[in-house]
Amino acid sequence: MTLGNTRTQAYGETWYWDNRYAHESGCFDWYQKYNSLAPLIHLYIPNNHHRILVVGCGNSAFSQGLADDGYGDVVNIDISSVVVQAMQRKYFDRPHLIYMQMDVRDMSAFQSSSFDAVVDKGTLDSLLCGNNSRQNATKMLEEVWRVLKDKGVYILITYGAPVYRLRLLRDSCSWTIKLHVIEKLTSGEDSQSPLWGLTNVVPLNDDGSSVEAVLGNNPDVHYIYVCIKDDYSKVAE
Template sequence: MDLEPVASTDLGVLPGKNAEYGTREYWEQRYTQEPDSAFDWFKTYADLKPLLDQHIGSKGARMVVLGCGNSTLSSDMYRDGYENIVNVDYSDVVVGQMRQRYKHQSKMTWEVMDVRALALGDGSVDVAIDKGTLDALMCDGGDVWEPSAELCANVGREVSEVERVLAPGGKFIWITFGQPHFRKRHLERATWTIEVERLNDGGFDYFVYVMTKAAHC
């Protein structure tokens, strides 16, 4: 499975195999070799702003950006008034870089954290945003129709953690190129509903999955 990026810089360090996108070692190496770069998978905030404004609603929403990497998404959102953001990534290297780069945007934080084991309280987040992180966990090179048990377990751990930390009525927004017949199976939970929106970019379709947690659960 190939990731289809939208770049703010060149790709730089490419993995030997797509499965490496799902490893901490690959990202530590990449961020070490690209200390001053910024990169956005799929879409930029400018592309996503109308949809995010619609689904997030309040600029004061408590948000977590999952697998933030060196994306400009959070910084752009901050400049637009979304300041209550916790950015998490399991790469110590990139978290350190981003803390320094955006230290002037002091109301949001950068934390070393695995999205599959979030050090966040139950119901502590109004909105969780994933732009490409779940896709990285899905790059094991297996059959997309019959994903491996390990892939399903890894993806399921992130989704379950998001379900746990979302407050009632909260939303999990996932931006991906993955089509619903491959992706929805990983997202189904009794506590939320799933909406899918399609974004067309010159013939290439991106999808935005919006999971809304029940107000009482």
């Protein structure tokens, strides 16, 4: 199941996800599982008391992975009330795993600067499939930026190469962006000889073309943009 190869507007619609989750019991992780990404999570979220927001959590086991790994404050949101209710039932005995129905484009229920990290695996990609994609993506990124603390991190796991994501990220808000890559899962196994080490930053020039020079054309990877919030208003304080 991929978002990258299927151009469908339905991924941007609530009814699509409600309907899908009504028929999908159990859990499913898009792109990558927690264990594969854990070294990068440890690198950018070194303190397990940090408050983490997982946007568009779906029925992924990623947040359970975070909690099992010791992260004690994990808030999850999704636009689908169907999946949120299912996850609330599933984790009723895990008080550190909170699930709320919310649209990532309007997180006014959260105060500004209230999270240390936001994790997005496939959610910006979904919005980019739908109608008014650019406008929706910009709203989402502005909200993510708002709820992050200064120097907080937005970790975006996506199929989108830098030529398709860098400008959107840079135009939306003020970030310092670092790029990582991880090979796509083929047999459910981690690659023994990865193209590029997960925790090594991939050199990134202004238009992202440097990535091809390092990884070759169309590498079979997921891209991970680590966007660090630059709140210039804080500099003057």
